[in-house]
Amino acid sequence: MSMHSGHWTQAASALQQSATPYAVATVIATAGSTPRNAGSKIVISEADTWDSIGGGQFEFLVVNRARELLRNGQDAQEVKLFPLAAEAGQCCGGSVAVLLEVFVPRPNSVAIFGAGHVAQALVKILAETPVSLEWIDSREGFFADVPHSMNLRCRVLVEPEQALATLPSGCQVLVLTHDHALDYRLVKALLENMRWSFVGLIGSETKSQRFRHRLQKDGVAPGRIEQLECPVGLPGVKGKRPMEVAVSIAAGVLSRLPGEQARENRGMSWKDMRDVLRQSSQPENLESD
Helix, strand or coil: CEEECCCHHHHHHHHHHCCCCEEEEEEEEEECECCCCCCCEEEECCCEEEECCCCHHHHHHHHHHHHHHHCCCCCEEEEEEEECCCCCCCCCECEEEEEEEEECCCCCEEEEECCCHHHHHHHHHHCCCCCEEEEEECCCCCCCCCCCCCCEEEEECCCHHHHHHHCCCCCEEEECCCCHHHHHHHHHHHHHCCCCCEEEECCCHHHHHHHHHHHHHCCCCHHHHCCEECCCCCCCCCCCCHHHHHHHHHHHHHHCCCCCCCCCCCCCCHHHHHHHHHHHCCHHHCCCC
């Protein structure tokens, strides 16, 4: 286990982007002498923590409880009271009510290589959907008219293959570049390290057959080659205009997004939360050193 000093907001954003389950613990009420004020936060994953809510045995107990909730594998919320003297063995003698929120991100990342006409149209569609978009091209100036969206990141890389190392596992990858040689390098690298939920390549049936034959000659396993969708998009959409092709590809992307999991945990009842907060306001009832 390791502890990081980075701000909790940066940690939560990075964990969400990488689809790593995490918890946010927030001090929501204090009574008596406590190590940190209300509003203090810490982010907790299975292996790491970021920021702090005071350290010591109190923080240790909060982290352990958060990890118990994380192991359930579903979103959850809990308010828990920590009497510092009775439970944490700290000399402060106060009590702290902590809100624990568990987030289990569903993989919804999409990487698009290429910024041609089809990609431009596709990004306009996907920027309005609940996906995290990474858009990569080797050419300057092709992102000038991109839609403003919080879920879109544009990258200009002379060698677009460099982006593969930082893409999150489980994302859908679409290869839509202007260069057949680059298309092949990307597809070969993607299939050789198949940690993606989907790999799609734009092109004709002829291009598909040529690429598959070459991949086989270059030693890519047949099972991996079968995971490549080319031509990419829904076969029932016959139009060839950029927006028609983009709609076809976008429909496939959205159909593969994970559905919302059923959540039996509906959080604490209002009565239970009220009781916890009432206890946190009565330090005289707690044990002291």
